[in-house]
Amino acid sequence: MLQRIVKPLMLAALLLLSQLTYATEGMWLPQLLSGLNEKEMKGMGMKISASDIYNINKGSLKDAIVSFGGFCTAEVISSQGLILTNHHCGYESIQKHSSLQNNFLQNGFWAKTAAEELRNPGLFVTFIVRIDDVTQAALQDVKPGMNERERQSAIDKRLHEIRQNARKESWQETMVKPFYEGNQYFLFVTETFSDVRLVGAPPSSIGKFGSDTDNWVWPRHTGDFSMFRIYAGKDGRPAPYSQDNVPLSPKYFLPVSLKGVKPNDFTMVLGFPGRTTEYLPxxxxxxxxxxxxxxxxxxxxxxxxxxxxxxxxxxxxxxxxxxxxxxxxxxxxxxxxxxxxxxxxxxxxxxxxxxxxxxxxxxxxxxxxxxxxxxxxxxxxxxxxxxxxxxxxxxxxxxxxxxxxxxxxxxxxxxxxxxxxxxxxxxxxxxxxxxxxxxxxxxxxxxxxxxxxxxxxxxxxxxxxxxxxxxxxxxxxxxxxxxxxxxxxxxxxxxxxxxxxxxxxxxxxxxxxxxxxxxxxxxxxxxxxxxxxxxxxxxxxxxxxxxxxxxxxxxxxxxxxxDVMAGKKRFYPDANSTLRVTYGKADGYSPRDAIHYDFYTYLDGVMEKYVPGDYEFDVPAKLIELYKNKDYGRYGVNGKMPVCFIASNHTTGGNSGSPALDANGHLIGLNFDRTWEGTMSDINYDPSICRNIMVDIRYVLFIVDKYAGCTRLIDEMKLVK
Structure with missing residues (x-):
């Protein structure tokens, strides 16, 4: 009898230990953080509260995060609707504006004034206003014995009613998504802005440095960023493109940190991850x-x-x-x-x-x-x-x-x-x-x-x-x-x-x-x-x-x-292109025997990889000059220019362009990739080798300021030390 009692208790202890070991795994719904994650996040170093991340009564971090075109993530970084995303996310827009006379892919683009910012028909960004649990209403007509087609038909009818009756403003939209393989449903009230203009992008030799060779690889030295601006009608609401539109005044925008990260610092990523299948047998x-x-x-x-x-x-x-x-x-x-x-x-x-x-x-x-x-x-x-x-x-x-x-x-x-x-x-x-x-x-x-x-x-x-x-x-x-x-x-x-x-x-x-x-x-x-x-x-x-x-x-x-693991394991829903929060720590990793990777790269590594004229590893003359003169302004550290870093945040496709935040919720980097050995995180996250790759925000600021001379953009931001 004692053995039958002790074995389940030992098993429960092992499962709990496993949960603690894998604490950085997960793509969590922001509205549920207070009950599931806040205590752990603070134990790992977070200094803000769950209500600072998701709040429907005041501006919070979720109000600075947007789905960019439905395929990437971007974040608002100024009170004038300036947004930051990856170069590869903005690539198509940059390409459409390029010509032989003005090759913005090759030379970069920087709008020196608001009038020079370029419209992008078809491009949009979507904010999340509110997330509601509508599981009970969605599954109301589901009966035992239904086949898959009957079940889905019953749910679809209820989802139509839920969307029709949702509390929202006339300019807002709704969508309902299934979670936990269709065991739960959440309603999302959203706002979509379709006047999104290109503001700035580095040349591909910076924004796509390393190209195919370095793809999915660490160490990485890519300045993978571009900048856009959201415009709204004069009433601040979504409006089609017009010369009379004005920069959006957001509910919240991200302060930008100049502090950088140290080993084991708390990091957090918010974004719209596309697809994972973590609970497969x-x-x-x-x-x-x-x-x-x-x-x-x-x-x-x-x-x-x-x-x-x-x-x-x-x-x-x-x-x-x-x-x-x-x-x-x-x-x-x-x-x-x-x-x-x-x-x-x-x-x-x-x-x-x-x-x-x-x-x-x-x-x-x-x-x-x-x-x-x-x-x-x-x-x-x-x-x-x-x-x-x-x-x-x-x-x-x-x-x-x-x-x-x-x-x-x-x-x-x-x-x-x-x-x-x-x-x-x-x-x-x-x-x-x-x-x-x-x-x-x-x-x-x-x-x-x-x-x-x-x-x-x-x-x-x-x-x-x-x-x-x-x-x-x-x-x-x-x-x-x-x-x-x-x-x-x-x-x-x-x-x-x-x-x-x-x-x-x-x-x-x-x-x-x-x-x-x-x-x-x-x-x-x-x-x-x-x-x-x-x-x-x-x-x-x-x-x-x-x-x-x-x-x-x-x-x-x-x-x-x-049900079986209740109280012994926390479950996060698989990614489905909805807003999620993931958190971890800045840390290197050892992918193979006798190999260990540090968690930071510097501009020195760009120059080590430099191959003149090569389409993957060429470097602009201006950047070489800045490097030779160590002209890094306030963005360098001890005579070096940080470029990229890695951490154990659980990310996937769709997280491209997601902000990397520090313990205070300040912007410290821009997510753009994962390490090669950790790409299996979509089906099998393991904190020993799963790392996300981010551009250090100081490298972004350095390129905008010292390389491009577009100081008007720096002046818009709220820089904190």
């Missing part, structure tokens, strides 16, 4: 790192090798493929880091140990055992069953993404499907729209590069995807070409209408019915349709069916964990 993590990541990495390894070879030999191809190469390499590098990080931290083993602890605790509660018995085992079994289908799905997705001719074919099929749905009478109009949309695609397309990519990827696809998933028509086409990817590619790229815009135009100039008939004769479109049919029939449908069961079980398992 062990079989799901195995699926990701043992099957899905290797499949995607293998495909991109081959594609990148081919593209890189051509880019090194041909300047025109280098220009055409630079952005595509960077985009392809970004996720490729992240997935490689994810696999490495899970392996190094024994992430799967820890998941399995957690599940063993969960089962032991579950068995101590007869009531919970009846309610949740078998849920975890069933969920793990479903992930084992979906594995071959999910891997085939990812092989197919990577093939269509990385072989551009297949991408073009997919777009052609979608265009013809649109004509079918809207009627042949719309063919001419839709054809013109389709061809216009394909012009930028072919501008940066090289058929020879794509041919060689297809040879490699078709070979990998044939080896990686079992015949029963690829489909009979695809197998027939392969057999006609002796199952040789090069022979198949030679035929496609020699005869298909998809290899150039001119050929595609001629192809679709035919009547609609003729084009549809020709689709099965053109070797490119024939292969694409065959592969697409095989994918839909043999992969997509089974995946969707299995995924529906997984979603239901995952929701139940999420609730089971919260």
């Amino acid at each position: 062990s079989e799901a993590v195995k699926l990701t790192v043992d099957a899905l990541d290797p499949a995607k990495v293998g495909m991109r390894d081959a594609a990148l090798e081919v593209i890189d070879g051509y880019m090194r030999k041909d300047e025109q191809i280098k220009i055409q493929y630079a952005a595509k190469y960077a985009s392809t390499a970004n996720a490729w590098k992240k997935w490689k880091g994810e696999m490495l990080g899970v392996k190094q931290t024994r992430g799967i083993g820890k998941k399995e140990q957690y599940e063993a602890n969960y089962r032991e605790l579950l068995n101590t509660s007869p009531e919970l055992k009846v309610k949740y018995s078998g849920v975890l085992d069933s969920l793990n079994e479903m992930y084992r069953r979906i594995r071959p289908y999910a891997q085939a799905r990812d092989y197919y997705s990577e093939l269509v993404r990385n072989v551009e001719l297949f991408t073009a074919g997919d777009r052609l099929i979608s265009f013809l499907g649109n004509v079918r749905d809207k009627g042949e009478g719309q063919y001419e109009t839709l054809r013109q729209q389709f061809l216009e949309s394909m012009q930028p695609f072919y501008k940066n397309y090289n058929a020879q590069v794509d041919h060689d990519v297809s040879v490699k990827l078709l070979e990998i696809y044939a080896k990686g995807v079992p015949k029963q998933y690829a489909g009979a028509e695809y197998a027939q086409i392969c057999a006609e070409n002796n199952n040789e990817s090069r022979m198949l590619a030679d035929k496609i790229y020699g005869l298909s209408a998809l290899t150039s815009l001119e050929k595609l135009k001629a192809f679709v100039q035919q009547p609609y019915n003729a084009v549809v008939a020709q689709m099965w004769k053109d070797p490119g479109t024939r292969l694409i349709m065959a592969m697409r049919k095989g994918f839909v029939d043999n992969v997509s449908k089974p995946v969707n069916d299995l995924q529906s069961s997984i979603n239901s079980l995952q929701r139940t398992y999420m609730q089971a964990q919260m």
Whole structure:
């Protein structure tokens, strides 16, 4: 009897110790900090209160944080609506304003006066006004035994009522988001401003220093920032662009600290993280790192090798493929880091140990055992069953993404499907729209590069995807070409209408019915349709069916964990692009044996990496001069210029541009990346190697002030020491 009592108590103690060890993990909802996190945050050094972070009755930190364009985060840093975000977040806006005469990407841009600030049609920022728990109302009509479709339909009806009846001002908007796998729902009242103007950006040689080579890597030396301003109507409310609009007077803006950080200083990041899946069972993590990541990495390894070879030999191809190469390499590098990080931290083993602890605790509660018995085992079994289908799905997705001719074919099929749905009478109009949309695609397309990519990827696809998933028509086409990817590619790229815009135009100039008939004769479109049919029939449908069961079980398992671990573990909801708070400490890390990284980098490191004329590591002459003269103004420290630092804040995509704050809630840096070994934090956060990378705010101020001479922006800010 004593043993039965002692074992659960020991287990509870171990879980509590684990919780304390992993204290920096979590993406927390700001309105719940007072009950869940405030005590711990103050124990780690925070000097403000939870009400200073989230408050609906007075200005608080949440009133200085905005969703930037729906894909990044930005923060208000002056009483005149000046906002700070990453250079890579503002990159598209900067690019649109650039020309050969005024290349702002290459030379940077600084508005010397308000009149020079540039409008950006389509760009917007969104503030969070209030967050309300609406779980009870959202789930009111959910009944036991409902299937997923019935359940979601019942919820959607209630969500519509919740949004319609929400208390808000006429210019405000609402959205409701699910949390904890749909076990809870929160209403967000928001304000969106669409007049957002470009104020300043450093040249890419600063804002994108290190480019692809340094991406996901520490040590980092990138001044990844840009500045915009929010404009409002004269009444201070959101308004479309007008010359009569005025800079926004915000409810709150962030003071900017010149103090910097020391080892183990408390740090906090607020922002809009995009997507995490922290509560997956062990079989799901195995699926990701043992099957899905290797499949995607293998495909991109081959594609990148081919593209890189051509880019090194041909300047025109280098220009055409630079952005595509960077985009392809970004996720490729992240997935490689994810696999490495899970392996190094024994992430799967820890998941399995957690599940063993969960089962032991579950068995101590007869009531919970009846309610949740078998849920975890069933969920793990479903992930084992979906594995071959999910891997085939990812092989197919990577093939269509990385072989551009297949991408073009997919777009052609979608265009013809649109004509079918809207009627042949719309063919001419839709054809013109389709061809216009394909012009930028072919501008940066090289058929020879794509041919060689297809040879490699078709070979990998044939080896990686079992015949029963690829489909009979695809197998027939392969057999006609002796199952040789090069022979198949030679035929496609020699005869298909998809290899150039001119050929595609001629192809679709035919009547609609003729084009549809020709689709099965053109070797490119024939292969694409065959592969697409095989994918839909043999992969997509089974995946969707299995995924529906997984979603239901995952929701139940999420609730089971919260019930079984109640009082022993705190649960934060997975990221879903809503406002979150994460906190940690400034600290280095040791990714491998005999290697330790410090937590700070300096301008000295920029000069050590400097390669004159290199597109990744060139350095502007003005910055070299400032460095040689040690002309750092009030921003340097002991004759050195801080550039970047790392801490154990739990971040992900969407946190780009998030403010890094100190114990007083003052701005000390700008989040822009994670360390390579810690990219697995989306599924397996581990404080030993998971670090977020930030630009030191003093480097931002130094570039604005000493490099660009745009002191009017410095004068707007509230600088504190």
